[in-house]
Structures are given as C-alpha cells and as structure tokens.
Amino acid sequence: MHILVAEDDLMLGQLIAHLLKKKGGYQVEWLTTGDDVCEYALKSHYDVLILDWMLPGEEGVSICSRLRKEGYSGAIIMLTAKDALEDKINGLDAGADDYLIKPFEIDELLARIRAVSRRNFAPIQEQLVELQNIRVNLTQRTVFDGETEVYLTPREFQLLDLLIRNKGQVLSRELIYDRIWGYEADVSLKTIDATVKLLRKKLNWNSEKDYIQSIRGVGYKLDI
Structure with a gap:
C-alpha cells in the first residue's frame, strides 16, 4: 500500500512515516507543507492520504476540498488537534473519509487505514x-x-x-x-x-x- 503523509511537525511526521513502514509494511512519502500535496496526489497513485489540518501553506481541509472538486477519489484521513464537533463536521464535509484527533496511538491510525482502504473508493485496477x-x-x-x-x-x-x-x-x-x-x-x-x-x-x-x-x-x- 502506498501512503502520502502531510504533517509539518517534524518529530510526529518522522514517527508516523517510520511506524507505517515498520508496523504496516507500507510504502510512505512524507511532506511537511501543504503546497505540493495536491500535485503529488493527482500525479501519483496513493491508496491513502493522511493530512494534518494545520499545515503551513495550504491547510489540510482546503487541500481535501480541492482534491474532491478535482475528482480525486482516494481515501483521505484528517489528523487534527481540533476536537470540536463543528470542526469534525467541517472536515468530513470537505471530503475526508475519516477524522483522527491528536494525540493518537499508531495502532489506531493503522486500524483507520485498514478500514478506509477496504472501502470501494474507485474501481480497483490491477497493476x-x-x-x-x-x-x-x-x-x-x-x-x-x-x-x-x-x-x-x-x-x-x-x-x-x-x-x-x-x-x-x-x-x-x-x-x-x-x-x-x-x-x-x-x-x-x-x-x-x-x-x-x-x-x-x-x-x-x-x-x-x-x-x-x-x-x-x-x-x-x-x-x-
């Protein structure tokens, strides 16, 4: 499975990328700003995008909304410290498939990844x-x-x-x-x-x- 992580917290981003590789066996790419996420997502095949809400440059919720408007059908998990119901609704309305509040356990993130990857976002084409x-x-x-x-x-x-x-x-x-x-x-x-x-x-x-x-x-x- 190919995953794109967009997280500006260097310690957390490095930890997520490392554990997704080690515990999940996934292929992971990691970005620290929001400016290049759409280009990466639309030009490459990722099974899951993990987006921090508060990214420098373009914010995660804006990226999510823009990707959906451009027809992106892949799975998106939003990471955020915002725990208000209104924020969660805004994230889901922007097109996120799941919403994980910080701090979180890596095993929960892995379970969320498995869950969203089982959904039928687009016809599966064997590579x-x-x-x-x-x-x-x-x-x-x-x-x-x-x-x-x-x-x-x-x-x-x-x-x-x-x-x-x-x-x-x-x-x-x-x-x-x-x-x-x-x-x-x-x-x-x-x-x-x-x-x-x-x-x-x-x-x-x-x-x-x-x-x-x-x-x-x-x-x-x-x-x-």
Whole structure:
C-alpha cells in the first residue's frame, strides 16, 4: 500500500512515516507543507492520504476540498488537534473519509487505514508489470516466473516495488534505505546490498537476465 503523509511537525511526521513502514509494511512519502500535496496526489497513485489540518501553506481541509472538486477519489484521513464537533463536521464535509484527533496511538491510525482502504473508493485496477518472463502484480503483491510463484519477503517486495515505480532511474542506497527501512532503523547500508542480492537471486533463478543493475558507488536501478 502506498501512503502520502502531510504533517509539518517534524518529530510526529518522522514517527508516523517510520511506524507505517515498520508496523504496516507500507510504502510512505512524507511532506511537511501543504503546497505540493495536491500535485503529488493527482500525479501519483496513493491508496491513502493522511493530512494534518494545520499545515503551513495550504491547510489540510482546503487541500481535501480541492482534491474532491478535482475528482480525486482516494481515501483521505484528517489528523487534527481540533476536537470540536463543528470542526469534525467541517472536515468530513470537505471530503475526508475519516477524522483522527491528536494525540493518537499508531495502532489506531493503522486500524483507520485498514478500514478506509477496504472501502470501494474507485474501481480497483490491477497493476501488472512484466520483466520478460517475470510477471509482477503490484496490487496482489505476487511475483510469477512463468507458472512458478516466486516468494518474496515483505522487504524484498517493497524493494522491487520501489525499483519498478522508478524503472530506469538510479536509486541511491540512501534513498532506498529511507523509503524502505527509514533512517531511524537500526540497520546498516550493507543490509540494502544483502537484500538486493537475495532479490536478484530470486528474480534471476531461471534466467540469465540481470534485472537489477548495480551502479558503482551510487546504488541500483531496474533494467526492464
């Protein structure tokens, strides 16, 4: 699942992004102002948007309203310290699907994410990618080599997903580390190399094609 978080509190935003990755296994992007949220949401596919109400630049409730007017049908969860009934009504009327009052427990946020993601916001279109004989279903999180299923760990699939969504682009080890583990994780950059090695072995077991290229001193890219 791909989630966009817009939260200007650096400590809270960092914590939310880290725990969504660690406990939920989600792919997370984090913005600290409201100015770019609409552009990100409309140009990329996110399963859930988590918006703080009081963002610098454009406020979350305004962003929510504008996205709905432009036809955005994804799930939106509003985060706010505003606990008055009138504020909650305004947030829901602006187009939010759920409303979570600060402070909150991360397990409650995860439950809210699961709940809104089960709703039928838009027809689900499976995202299928073919790497010669390898078929990757990003929606169902499955990988097949011909008729044989290739079993990936959650980290390996997150890495493959990240490489596919940025195919042809060189991704630095630091960027991969941040997107998949988070800078707060107690692992070394060597963990990335080890994960890439295992993923590469699983993808190449029945082929001479090396899908993941190593860019010396920088990182990796997917060659389709």
